[in-house]
Amino acid sequence: MKNLESLTALELGELIRRRAVSCEEAVRHCLEVMERREPRISAFLEISREKALSDAKEVQKRVDADDQTLSPLAGVPMALSDSICIRDLKTTGGSRMLQNFHPPYSATVWERLKTGGAVLLGKTALDEFGMGVSGETCAFGPARNVWDNRWALDGSVAAVAGGEAFYALGSDGTGALRRSAAMAGVSSLRPTWGTVSRYGVVSGTSSLEQVGVVGRTISDCAQVLALIRGRDHRDSTTSQVQLADERSSMQEMKIGLPDCYFHQEGMDPCIKERVLSAAKQLEGLGAVLFPVELPIVDLILPAYFAIACGEASSNLARYDGIRYGYSANDVENLQELYIQSRSRALGNQIKKYILLGNLFLSEKENCYNKALQVRELVVQGLDNLFDRCDMILSPVVPSIPLPMEEKPSQLLECYRQSAFTALANLAGLPAVTVPCGYHSEGLPISFQLIGKPYGEGKLLTVADAYQKTDGFSKTSGEVEA
């Protein structure tokens, strides 16, 4: 079999289109990698081996028939986070609550990918209902980082980083997708809120989350975004705004460096050094860099957190043990049914989010509404900021998170680690993460670019220009178990 391991999704798609590689060969390649690596990284909750092979044959027929509805990624094996519903296929959201849930509908993003000839390998692990630092709260065990399996990862990131899938979709509600991507040496893209339909994606934090893309390169991510974005009549928060497709020039690209992030207490010097040196490289490519102040920066993280908890508590209240999901069947009355079903089937971390959310939503505290006011102010402040620059460059995390076994308090760790990712969630902004080096501990490091609403085009221009000169992106082949 040809060695496909070092290819990007676009490159493999091109080979499939030219019939140099068959769809089935591509799937068999991935299944073979999975066989080797899954025992160590557990990226997948469910592997659809037979289905993937039969789907590959179907897509191959379309390729052979020169089907014009196929996308440039037709036949390229990929993975979906288990928060993304596929009709009649088990979808757990990473929670015991939904361990036997088979949705009678498919997410819009999957329908769009499938139309273009996507071949699904399986469903990947994620934080329970998407709420965590980087995948560690998954009720069925976390996915692990192929670089060092003491660290947990979001499963869609783990699958791409491990070379098991060529690209994957996950949900970026708390930034776990970007944080995972950052320490696994793969690229990730979180689109502007409202760009990609959330229909059929298990909801955690509605106003903060967007379907995100993980890929080996930022060009792969851009291609996937082009396939899934756009207005969806089933999600009325999807926007009519057309993303500008054209890549702009690097010359005169104005990039702001938020001083406060780089000088934050606890900022890891190694990460800082790597990110600033990537910034230098961008300067060399023609970009103009200058320091900027973020609006009411001290309130971004608290506001983000209050909204995340409030919305999670409301969205997750539907899991009551009555219609679907886990149901305690040994109880005497309704109250007990609620209490026992939720107590047994929800994890500790998610319970903390729910309890805090209830508090934040209570009339007495009113934190949620205050947080929404902060969001308004931040968005207004950013409007002014983005008059002066095209995007903001920052680290993705202030430090390498503690390994799985050493985490004292999940919730505090999550809060701390969200310091730089929260802004995009809170203000609904697009963001990309791009690998830019290694930490002294051996894990990859990435930088993050946050753009103005619908400013994906410029983010991709800069990220792509960096990757084309740096060549850091094709990483998975370098780590062999």
Add this chain to the structure above:
Amino acid sequence: MSWEMVAGVEVHVELATKTKVFCGCANAFGAEPNTFICPVCTGMPGALPTLNRQVVNYALRAGLALGCDIAPQTAFDRKNYFYPDLPKAYQISQLSLPICQNGSLEIETKQVTKQIRIRQIHIEEDTGKLTHHPTQPYTLVDFNRCGVPLLEIVSQPDISDADEAIAYLENLREILLFLGVSDCKMQEGSLRVDLNVSVRRQGSKEPSVPTELKNINSFQAVGRAMRWEAARQIQVLEAGGKIQRETRRWDDANNRGIVLRSKEEAEQYRYMPEPDLPVLVIDHGWIERVQRELPELPREKRIRYQKEMGISHQQACTLTGSPQMAALFEQTAALCRNPREAAHLIAGEVARLCTETATRPEDLKVDAKKLAALADMIDSGRINRTVGKEVAERIFRLNVDPETYVAEHGLAMVSDPNVVEAAVRRVLREQTKSVADYRNGKERAFGYLVGQVMKSLKGKGDPALVHRVLHQLLDG
């Protein structure tokens, strides 16, 4: 010193849209349980609401008809609470930016004519329906009703007695029916009433703490509940007690309000803006379009019927008893020469027959063309009114053709003076006692003689001609 009541009314009406408010499921009453449901209205993970624009149109219709200000931007909120009939564990409602505000409705009781101010109208979704098993320890839930659109219409506390509350509700119901936004059936739950009742000393500005009364099943029960609650509060206050903020369920059979929950147990709804629905902008064009298409309201119809068609107030009221009745009248009136004749037939015969046969307005199926033809036959003197009533009943019950029916049964009016005169002479010969009575000044005997002549003409005599000939022969 005497007391007065200070009360407000909250009305929930289910809107008669084809589909539910946030999904494409049919909005219908009485189907097999859980047949009109989908991932959205049963709150499945990742299913998202999309707003039915017709619901907004209906809300705007109601708001404009009740003189409300329309919000240029309206938004939805989540009301969070656990209950098995609420699959998402939150109800999508409107708290901070309701679609309509500051309206009013004029009411008229025997004592007073006044405006009841309407604080707001907002859109929300209905819940599912629970059926508790009578003997077994379980409850069944039907989600067909879940996501049916509701308007909540909230009045200001401008109501001072039970008659005013009933007048308000009757007016409101009539308007909503004529707007075509709801069928307003209390027995099917498409119109529900909650009351907020408090009392105060006459002349005082400060009313007592209001009590909420729920589960009221008829307008008459509204009256009973209000009177009972006001009396209870007065009794407590006169005994030096205090009124607690509480919610009571009205038990009409036993004529009392049973405490459901007190303020201490008041529910915390943890309201929050609905993040899955964008703010809805309602521009001038939209409002104007709804305004233009606003149907004529019953009150306007009554004035027009009286002014333009010369119809009596009482008949105008009967004709606007339901939108279907008014439509039948307007169609008939448009097809016949004399609208007053149509009014007589419909306000008289059709309305009577509807009551007699317990026909619901939506089942009223009478052919306006046939009624119009009948009205013309009466108007032109081809048949008299008595025969007209008989034919109207045949049209109502059997959908007969009036021309054919009159011809086949020989019901044409007898207007031949010779025939009438012969009949009168025959009656005068036979009824010597009545003739004598009449001549001795007993006016009533004349009516009896008219009846006898009509009887001998099998009811088909021209009444005016019968009168004239009878007078001539008796008085002449």
